[in-house]
Amino acid sequence: MLDAHVSGPRVGTALGEMGHDVRAVDQEKELERLPDEQLFELAVSDGRVLVTHNAGDFARIVQQRPPEKSHAGLVLIPRSVKLNDFGTIISGLRETISGLSQEDWVDRVEWMRKA
Numbered sequence: 001m002l003d004a005h006v007s008g009p010r011v012g013t014a015l016g017e018m019g020h021d022v023r024a025v026d027q028e029k030e031l032e033r034l035p036d037e038q039l040f041e042l043a044v045s046d047g048r049v050l051v052t053h054n055a056g057d058f059a060r061i062v063q064q065r066p067p068e069k070s071h072a073g074l075v076l077i078p079r080s081v082k083l084n085d086f087g088t089i090i091s092g093l094r095e096t097i098s099g100l101s102q103e104d105w106v107d108r109v110e111w112m113r114k115a
Helices: 007-017 036-046 055-064 086-097
Strands: 050-052 074-076 109-111
Touching: 007 086, 036 050, 036 055, 050 055, 055 074, 055 086, 074 086
Parallel strands: 050 074, 074 109
Antiparallel strands: none
């Protein structure tokens, strides 16, 4: 699941072409107003890794989550990567998620790698 500041049309489409099933907040109007905690819970219930530029808030949400409650994974995009640097985001996500199964992502938090 792509958070609001990760372009669904650009990044989501590229990930979809790589075979990933992607939901993007900026393409589903009903998701845009959800607080971060609810968006994270939606990603959990959908079994989706959440990709976000909002590292501070989502890292806090994961840290405050009870250990017995698992999540499907979180990829944090570094602040040094601009929101509109789609090529860097796409190649970084490809590098970060390459070779990992959905099960590998359970309870995993990773910074996006720079390819």
